[in-house]
Amino acid sequence: MMCDNLLMKIFNVIVFAVAAYYTFTGGMMMAMYWMAAGMLIDAVVDLIYHFLPKHKKC
Numbered sequence: 001m002m003c004d005n006l007l008m009k010i011f012n013v014i015v016f017a018v019a020a021y022y023t024f025t026g027g028m029m030m031a032m033y034w035m036a037a038g039m040l041i042d043a044v045v046d047l048i049y050h051f052l053p054k055h056k057k058c
Contacts, residue, residue: 008045012038 015038022031 005049008042012042 015034019031019034019038022028022034
């Protein structure tokens with residue numbers, strides 16, 4: 001994560017908690033889907049945030 005954004009940190013904690021839940025309850029494929037989706041959303045938001053005019057420096 002390139003930007004120090006509190007909402008993105010909260011989002012990542014929720015996604016990782018769901019992935020951990022699925023990992024420990026035997027749903028490894030679902031955990032991998034959650035992890036991949038969370039990382040993709042994080043990367044897309046960071047990219048969009050980078051190109052916004054007059055964005056706050058991270």
